[in-house]
Amino acid sequence: MSIRERLSGNEAVAVAMRQINPDVMPAFPITPSTEIPQYFSAFVANGQVDTAFVPVESEHSAMSAAIGAEAAGARTLTATSSCGLALMWEELYVAASDRLPIALALVNRALSGPININCDHSDAMGARDAGWIQIFSESNQEAYDNFVQAYRIAEHKDVRLPIMICQDGFITSHAVENIELIEDDKVKAFVGEYCPENYLLNDNGTMAVGPYAIPAYYMETKRAQLEALKNAKKVALEVAEEFEKISGRKYGLFETYKTEDADYIMIIMGSAAGTGKEAVDELRAEGKKVGLLKIRLFRPFPSEEIANAIKHVKYIACMDRTESFNGHSGPIGNDVRTALYNAKADCEVINYVYGIGGRDVTVESLKSVYEALMEIEKTGDVGERYHYLSLRD
Amino acid sequence: MSKSFKDIKETNTWKELTEGCNIYEGATSKYFNTGEWRVDTPIFIEEKCKQCLLCIPVCPDSSIPVKDMKRLDFDYDHCKGCGICVKVCPFGAIEMKKGEN
Numbered sequence: 241m242s243i244r245e246r247l248s249g250n251e252a253v254a255v256a257m258r259q260i261n262p263d264v265m266p267a268f269p270i271t272p273s274t275e276i277p278q279y280f281s282a283f284v285a286n287g288q289v290d291t292a293f294v295p296v297e298s299e300h301s302a303m304s305a306a307i308g309a310e311a312a313g314a315r316t317l318t319a320t321s322s323c324g325l326a327l328m329w330e331e332l333y334v335a336a337s338d339r340l341p342i343a344l345a346l347v348n349r350a351l352s353g354p355i356n357i358n359c360d361h362s363d364a365m366g367a368r369d370a371g372w373i374q375i376f377s378e379s380n381q382e383a384y385d386n387f388v389q390a391y392r393i394a395e396h397k398d399v400r401l402p403i404m405i406c407q408d409g410f411i412t413s414h415a416v417e418n419i420e421l422i423e424d425d426k427v428k429a430f431v432g433e434y435c436p437e438n439y440l441l442n443d444n445g446t447m448a449v450g451p452y453a454i455p456a457y458y459m460e461t462k463r464a465q466l467e468a469l470k471n472a473k474k475v476a477l478e479v480a481e482e483f484e485k486i487s488g489r490k491y492g493l494f495e496t497y498k499t500e501d502a503d504y505i506m507i508i509m510g511s512a513a514g515t516g517k518e519a520v521d522e523l524r525a526e527g528k529k530v531g532l533l534k535i536r537l538f539r540p541f542p543s544e545e546i547a548n549a550i551k552h553v554k555y556i557a558c559m560d561r562t563e564s565f566n567g568h569s570g571p572i573g574n575d576v577r578t579a580l581y582n583a584k585a586d587c588e589v590i591n592y593v594y595g596i597g598g599r600d601v602t603v604e605s606l607k608s609v610y611e612a613l614m615e616i617e618k619t620g621d622v623g624e625r626y627h628y629l630s631l632r633d
Numbered sequence: 634m635s636k637s638f639k640d641i642k643e644t645n646t647w648k649e650l651t652e653g654c655n656i657y658e659g660a661t662s663k664y665f666n667t668g669e670w671r672v673d674t675p676i677f678i679e680e681k682c683k684q685c686l687l688c689i690p691v692c693p694d695s696s697i698p699v700k701d702m703k704r705l706d707f708d709y710d711h712c713k714g715c716g717i718c719v720k721v722c723p724f725g726a727i728e729m730k731k732g733e734n
Contacts, residue, residue, distance in 0.1 A: 337653055339655075400652060438652075438657060446659030447655055447656060447657045448656040449653070450655070451654055451655070451656055457650065457654055459647075460647035460650050461650055463647035464647045464648070464652070465653070467647075468652075
């Protein structure tokens with residue numbers, strides 16, 4: 241029997257970490273992810289885990305220590321947010337190219353400036369080219385479930401890459417929700433032991449991790465790294481299937497909500513997907529054919545799969561909780577348009593920047609996005625394709 | 634994918650390289666003749682040497698072999714000619730010579 245609880249998203253992730261019982265956790269506190277190492281260090285102090293907790297002096301050191309520990313052969317995780325992730329920037333690339341399956345709980349928060357501690361995805365989006373697997377969660381339940389699945393994806397022999405499990409700062413990290421936890425022994429059996437083939441503290445063979453690669457090797461190494469990341473799609477689906485057996489909860493690369501007969505679709509990621517589903521329900525009640533696609537796996541991007549799911553739809557709104565400063569599109573807008581272009585789909589795509597720096601995302605505001613799509617169909621005038629939602633204009 | 638260091642070659646395809654270009658052997662630097670980077674060359678003057686061995690720990694490239702507690706002549710396959718040993722020698726038993734040899 242699963243355990244019914246009520247937990248904040250941070251606490252839920254800390255519980256998943258306790259159940260995983262990793263070897264090493266180096267961490268440095270930053271709002272709004274601070275509670276994760278805080279709860280976890282209590283588990284360490286109480287003797288509930290065998291983890292070596294390393295209170296480092298910065299996030300640069302946290303990720304450096306994680307790289308060292310993981311390369312040594314230890315299952316390692318950490319947590320951070322916003323500027324903390326930014327301070328890890330160099331090490332994120334090293335962790336990925338050295339093929340170290342570290343797990344990171346990212347609690348999404350705006351990057352400065354202006355300085356702001358509230359939710360948006362600018363931190364994760366800044367790291368989207370680092371080579372990490374990135375999974376986004378809508379709710380506390382999803383943050384917990386995704387974290388339980390993280391190592392099975394990251395440590396898979398065809399992948400061996402670090403993984404970032406993202407949830408929205410304060411919205412899910414601090415809000416307490418009902419949640420179903422899986423029993424400790426079931427999680428332990430599901431996650432399994434970490435048995436890397438090669439690691440630095442192996443008595444039976446020396447190795448060098450992260451050697452210098454001259455131009456004759458760098459490009460081939462990166463291509464091989466890409467292949468490993470692409471493999472994460474298939475592995476994530478296999479792991480989700482097994483996870484369903486112990487939890488009864490189903491996960492895919494993305495979730496579609498009432499999209500089958502939809503004429504208007506919103507593509508969104510993170511907690512606002514829940515608000516979007518409510519907007520869909522209200523508009524459906526008025527007879528409007530609207531649907532929603534929530535991205536779970538953002539890196540690698542399920543390009544063909546998403547294109548196949550939406551290419552029949554005429555009007556699409558891509559929702560980006562970040563500003564990309566290219567002047568025409570956000571990251572989701574870019575990726576979805578490329579996917580549709582490659583699939584030779586004929587869809588009208590508009591792109592919104594929403595909810596950045598913690599700007600409220602309401603059912604009404606997301607309904608207005610669908611209404612804008614309907615207006616485009618009615619007037620035949622797409623107009624500007626890049627908008628700010630709920631902006632004082 | 635071979636895991637032997639000797640099979641890592643510039644003709645490898647991306648499928649043939651080790652994961653992350655990792656190397657599954659130790660002390661492989663000895664296979665690289667980094668001595669060819671040298672511009673100036675230290676010369677060991679054996680008759681002036683008192684075998685104090687101060688030059689050994691300061692060599693950044695472990696290019697002064699030691700046998701039976703005595704230093705031998707330089708390992709010119711790996712000495713890059715930095716000249717630190719010349720500075721540290723109290724007896725003038727190492728001299729820097731212009732040129733690679």
